[in-house]
Amino acid sequence: MTTVTEAPPPSPPGRRAGRRRSGEDRPRRAVDHGAWFLVLPALIPILVLSAGPLLYGILLAFTDAQSGRTEPTQWIGALNFRDLLHDTLFWESFRIGLVWAVGVTVPQFLLALGLALLLNQDLRLRWLARALAIIPWAMPEVVVGIMWRLVYSPDAGILNETLRDLGMGGGRDWLSGLATALPAVILVGVWAGMPQTTVALLAGLQNTPRELHEAAAVDGAGAWRRFRTVTWPALRPIALAITALNLIWNFNSFALVYVLTSGGPGGRTRLPMLFAYEEAFRYGQFGYAAAMGCVMVAVISIALAVFLAGRLRGGDDT
Amino acid sequence: MRISRAARVGQYTALLAYLVFLAFPFLWLVSTAFKPPRELGSLHPTWIPKDPTLGNFRQAFDEQPLLHAAFNSLIAALGAAVVAVLIATPMAYVVARRRTRLAKAVTGWVVVSQAFPFVLLIIPLFLVLKNLRLINSVPGLVLVYVVWALPFALWMLAGYVRAVPPELEEAAAVDGAGRVRTLVSVTAPLLAPGIVATGLFAFITAWNEFFFALVLLKTPEKQTLPVVLTHFIGAEGVADLGPLAAAAFLATLPSLVVFAIIQRRITGGMLTGAVKS
Numbered sequence: 001m002t003t004v005t006e007a008p009p010p011s012p013p014g015r016r017a018g019r020r021r022s023g024e025d026r027p028r029r030a031v032d033h034g035a036w037f038l039v040l041p042a043l044i045p046i047l048v049l050s051a052g053p054l055l056y057g058i059l060l061a062f063t064d065a066q067s068g069r070t071e072p073t074q075w076i077g078a079l080n081f082r083d084l085l086h087d088t089l090f091w092e093s094f095r096i097g098l099v100w101a102v103g104v105t106v107p108q109f110l111l112a113l114g115l116a117l118l119l120n121q122d123l124r125l126r127w128l129a130r131a132l133a134i135i136p137w138a139m140p141e142v143v144v145g146i147m148w149r150l151v152y153s154p155d156a157g158i159l160n161e162t163l164r165d166l167g168m169g170g171g172r173d174w175l176s177g178l179a180t181a182l183p184a185v186i187l188v189g190v191w192a193g194m195p196q197t198t199v200a201l202l203a204g205l206q207n208t209p210r211e212l213h214e215a216a217a218v219d220g221a222g223a224w225r226r227f228r229t230v231t232w233p234a235l236r237p238i239a240l241a242i243t244a245l246n247l248i249w250n251f252n253s254f255a256l257v258y259v260l261t262s263g264g265p266g267g268r269t270r271l272p273m274l275f276a277y278e279e280a281f282r283y284g285q286f287g288y289a290a291a292m293g294c295v296m297v298a299v300i301s302i303a304l305a306v307f308l309a310g311r312l313r314g315g316d317d318t
Numbered sequence: 319m320r321i322s323r324a325a326r327v328g329q330y331t332a333l334l335a336y337l338v339f340l341a342f343p344f345l346w347l348v349s350t351a352f353k354p355p356r357e358l359g360s361l362h363p364t365w366i367p368k369d370p371t372l373g374n375f376r377q378a379f380d381e382q383p384l385l386h387a388a389f390n391s392l393i394a395a396l397g398a399a400v401v402a403v404l405i406a407t408p409m410a411y412v413v414a415r416r417r418t419r420l421a422k423a424v425t426g427w428v429v430v431s432q433a434f435p436f437v438l439l440i441i442p443l444f445l446v447l448k449n450l451r452l453i454n455s456v457p458g459l460v461l462v463y464v465v466w467a468l469p470f471a472l473w474m475l476a477g478y479v480r481a482v483p484p485e486l487e488e489a490a491a492v493d494g495a496g497r498v499r500t501l502v503s504v505t506a507p508l509l510a511p512g513i514v515a516t517g518l519f520a521f522i523t524a525w526n527e528f529f530f531a532l533v534l535l536k537t538p539e540k541q542t543l544p545v546v547l548t549h550f551i552g553a554e555g556v557a558d559l560g561p562l563a564a565a566a567f568l569a570t571l572p573s574l575v576v577f578a579i580i581q582r583r584i585t586g587g588m589l590t591g592a593v594k595s
Contacts, residue, residue, distance in 0.1 A: 038408035039420065042468060045405065049465040050431065053442035060441060111336075118333050125333055131578075132340040138577035139344075139570050140526035142544040146551070146566040147347040156559055158346045161363050191343065223325075245432060252435045255528040259548060273529075276437040281533055286441050293438030300433045 061291040067284035080291035090292060092267065093275040099182065100271055101251040104189035109243055111190065112197035117231075119198070120205045137195035145259025148188045149175065175261050181268045185260050192256060193246060200242045201235065208234035244307045248300055272296055350563035351375070358560050374560035375568070378550075381561055383538055384568070387546035393456050394531075394542055395524035398463035402471045403517040405464075407509070410475030411501075415484070428469040440533050447534065454536040462530050467520040474519065478512030479505075518580045522573050543569045 061080055065073045084090055115133065119126055136144065151159050154173040164170035174184040208231060216226045232239075254273040257263065263270035263278070272292065280289035345365070350358070352370040357363070378384060413421040443462060444453070452458030482505055490500040528544040535541045538549070547569060550562040 035412045035416065035418075035420075038412050041405035042409040042472070045461075045465050046427070046468060049443070049461060050439070050468075053439050053446065054434070056442035056446075057438040065445075114332065115336050118329060118336070121329060123329060123333055125330075125337065129333060129337055129340070132337060134577055134581055135340065135344050135574065138522065138573040140528065140544050140547075140573065142526075142528050142547050143347075143566045143570050144343075146547060146562055147343050149551075150350050150559060150563055151343050151346050153559065155361055156350075156358050156363050158342070158363060158365070164362075191339070194340075248433050252433075254436070255544070258528075258532075259551070273435060273437055276435070277529075277533075280437065280441055286445075289437060290441050293435050293441070296435040297433070297438060300435070304429075304433060 057290050058294055060287055061294045063287045065286040065290070067281075067286055069284075073287075076287070080288050081295075083288065084291050084295060089267065090272075090275060093270045093272050094295075096182065096268070096270060097251050097272040100186060100189065100253075100257075100269075101247050103182075103186040104193065104250045105243060105246045107186075108190045108193050108197055108246065109239070112194050113201055113239075115194070115198045116201035116205055117227075119202055133195045133198055135195075136192050137199075139192075141192065141255035142259050144188065144192045145256050148191075149260060152184060176265050178265055178268055181261055181265055185257050185269050188256060188260060189250060189253070193250070197242055197246060200238055204235045204238035205231065240307075244304065248304070251300065252296070347563055347567055350559055351567045353560060355560060374564035377558075378561035378565040378568075381558075382546050382549055382565065384543070384546065384565055386539060387541055387543045388569075390456050390535075390540060391525055391542040391544075394459050394463060395521045397457070397460035398467055398524040399517045399521040401460070401464045402467040402520045403475075403513055406468055406471040406475055406516070407513060410472050411479050411505075413472065414476040414479035424472060428473050431469045436529055440530060444533060453534060454540050456535075456540060456542075459531060459534055459542070462534065463520075463524045463527065466527075466530070467523060470523070471516050471520055474516045475509075475512060478509055478516070481512075482508045515580045518576050522576055525573055 062075060062077060063073045064076050064079075115129070119129060119133075139147075151157050152174040154160065154171060159174065160170035160172060163172075172180065174180045177184075212230045212234075213226060216230050221229065251271075252273055253271065254277065257269050257271055258274060258277075261269045263274040273296075276289045276292040276296075279285045279292065349365055349367060351374055352372070353367045354369050354371045354373060357367055357369065409424070412418075413424050447453050447458045447461075450458070452461065486504055486508070487500050490504045491497075495503065526544065527542075531542045531545050532548075535545060538546065547562075547565055550558065550565060
């Protein structure tokens with residue numbers, strides 16, 4: 001794996017041109033023309049089915065598009081955005097989305113870091129932990145949601161039974177309680193996303209040179225000191241990248257919470273994506289839902305830009 | 319490095335806690351799937367079914383068109399994987415071998431595409447596919463899945479291409495092999511395991527996908543497995559737990575098997591991408 005992550009040695013200029021059958025003297029740019037027909041099969045679908053719809057989606061946000069309506073769609077300028085600004089339910093879901101994204105990402109990172117550090121040691125049950133850590137990753141999100149509904153189930157669930165055994169009450173309906181629903185779905189989010197984070201951090205750990213650790217140990221540095229001065233600096237770029245991605249993924253997540261609570265009770269777990277989905281495909285408000293999507297993209301882009309700026313200032317991350 | 323006894327005990331305790339946390343929901347799913355209705359109704363559920371039964375599986379197949387849904391999922395996932403890999407491989411090669419503006423644009427697009435809230439994509443796609451009469455059709459879904467799988471496929475494949483030393487290609491060229499022959503007889507065989515891993519990964523993500531399938535597939539006979547699974551949960555959120563668990567357990571098996579096979583390769587490919595970005 002380590003060989004993969006190393007940059008290929010830069011080949012001296014002009015050497016590649018020798019691969020061509022015709023004319024060694026041709027300028028190298030000529031080679032690049034041939035590249036287009038390799039690129040187009042992927043580029044066309046990308047433009048037609050990804051970039052195109054994205055732009056179309058942004059345009060729709062400025063219209064009153066609705067599903068199943070007979071009158072033609074009108075251009076209404078920024079009206080959707082003005083309505084959105086006053087839509088307290090949307091901002092409430094936005095707030096829930098942020099709480100959910102941070103609430104999942106932070107514990108997930110800390111737990112994954114712990115597990116990655118453990119898996120990086122010579123421990124006996126390591127293979128089992130590795131194998132188990134794959135399960136949440138391989139499972140369809142819908143199944144993860146269903147599975148945890150079984151765990152949380154008020155009477156037949158194992159969580160309440162365990163709590164009863166420990167003498168801590170039980171019989172709670174975790175997913176329907178106004179206070180417990182969001183923490184309950186956050187726990188599922190943490191569980192479901194831990195493997196990816198663990199694997200990324202583990203690879204980061206395996207790329208840190210062992211000699212540095214040993215040198216630090218010889219110098220009498222304790223475990224915490226070694227972590228702070230050797231492990232963490234090497235791990236930082238991957239840790240930052242995976243955290244940024246996790247925040248974005250979690251903010252945009254849908255399936256898990258849709259299956260667990262459908263946004264309930266009383267909208268306590270209604271993530272922005274659930275809100276926009278309902279607006280678009282239950283109430284048919286395409287234009288308005290597209291405007292929500294735009295606001296989400298804008299916020300994410302700003303966050304991403306701030307993060308990238310910080311990362312660049314952070315120095316060498318390659 | 320010497321590690322003290324106390325530290326060792328701490329490590330194993332922590333590892334055990336992780337094992338329990340990771341395993342218990344899945345074990346509970348399996349246990350529930352094999353429980354007869356009497357035990358499911360019990361107020362004091364047990365880990366191991368006293369009277370294990372396959373009745374839940376039979377009931378699950380009776381209640382919902384699971385086989386049909388699995389077939390739809392298979393077609394959607396297979397179609398997406400094959401097409402995505404076929405069109406992504408040449409582009410990944412170009413992106414990995416040439417430091418052009420295109421390569422940079424692709425990398426940028428891969429990052430940005432991770433940030434899309436799908437709702438902004440699905441509304442226009444829904445309208446476009448409706449006009450093409452591809453709503454409620456598995457081929458329409460394949461089209462969406464291909465584009466959706468492309469960023470990651472490109473990312474992984476570019477990593478695998480970079481792992482093939484250019485010197486090998488150059489050596490072949492020096493020996494008089496043409497460009498096409500070099501690609502076919504030198505590069506492709508070295509790339510094959512990476513291509514298979516990428517395809518399997520695209521397969522799994524499509525097999526597991528829910529949101530696009532939920533929006534685009536309207537009638538039960540067209541729906542994929544994840545969508546059909548949600549039908550076990552009633553309108554009021556009331557679910558028949560046994561068949562629900564049985565069906566969910568079955569839907570996971572293919573993913574688990576494939577994932578176990580390609581796990582190492584995925585992490586390698588993913589990280590190459592992550593580190594290069």
